[in-house]
Each structure stands twice: as structure tokens, then as C-alpha cells.
Amino acid sequence: MIEFALLAMPFFAIMTAILQTSLVFMSGQILESAVQDASRMIRTGQAQQRKDTLESFSNNICDRLYGLFSDCSGLHVRVSVVSNFQSATVEPPVDWACKTDNCGWTKDEHYAPGAGSNVVLVQVYYKYPVLLNLNFLGGSLGLSNLNDGRRLLGAVTVFRNEPFT
Secondary structure (H helix, E strand, O other): OHHHHHHHHHHHHHHHHHHHHHHHHHHHHHHHHHHHHHHHHHHOOHHHHHOOOHHHHHHHHHOOOOOOOOOHHHOEEEEEEEOOHHHOOOOOOOOOOOOOOOOOOOOOOEEOOOOOOOEEEEEEEEEEEOOOOOEEOOEEOOOOOOOOOEEEEEEEEEEEOOOOO
């Protein structure tokens, strides 16, 4: 009984950390897959034919997240045309130096899917909740990378639209 009492807390902490890590990485992979699938509609010109908006593109991504993201309105989407692949710069829309718990997005959402043969940069970010945050000796052993205890997940893709008309 005493041995169980001594080992139970570390055991359950490790098990919880393993489950949290698995959930965060699986959610990141599912976000990446959802962005790739939704971006295919832009790449093939289907989104332009349907005259998709930022809201419909976000909903398309949200439909592919399998309920792992509790609030799809928290998705931050930026779709823009760039001049070439080298000029596609990716910068997360958060202020890493922000010390408050309610830091907003630093860039506005944008949706410009472009025309045929344009190079398009798609960026989608989400502030994912982390349940287990361990602070030990002034350092953080948890998965959160934002001051409010959440982790910024992001998925980015750059592609050239097919030559549709």
C-alpha cells in the first residue's frame, strides 16, 4: 500500500503527460491534413468557381477536424497570393512577447485565393488548449508555448494554382 502511494502520483503524471502529448501532436497532424485538403479546392479552382469566402474556407477546414478543436471560430486563416515561392514568408500572427493571458492575433485574417497559375500561401493557426502544464524550478515542462497556457498550432502550405480559367 505504501509503495503504491509513493509510485501512484508519478505514474499517473507520466501517463497524463503521454496522453496530452499524443493529443497535441495528433491535433497538429489533423490540422495539417485539413489545411492540405481544403487548399486543394483553391489549387484546382473549385473555390474560385464557387466564389468561396473566408468563412466558407474556414468551415471547410473545420469540417475536417473531427471534433478535436472545440471552437472552430478560433481558427485564424490567411490565404494570400505571393509573387513566387521564395517570397512566401511565414510568420505566426502572435506576439510572443505578450505577457497577458488574452493576447489577440497580431495580423488580420485574409482570403485571396488568386487566379490560375498564381502562387498561393495558405496559413492556418489555432490556439490549442493544453490541460497539463508543469512548472518546475522556473522552467516549463508542459507543451504550452503561449502565456495563457495554450499551444499555437499552425499549418502552412504554398502551391501554384493549376492553370484554370
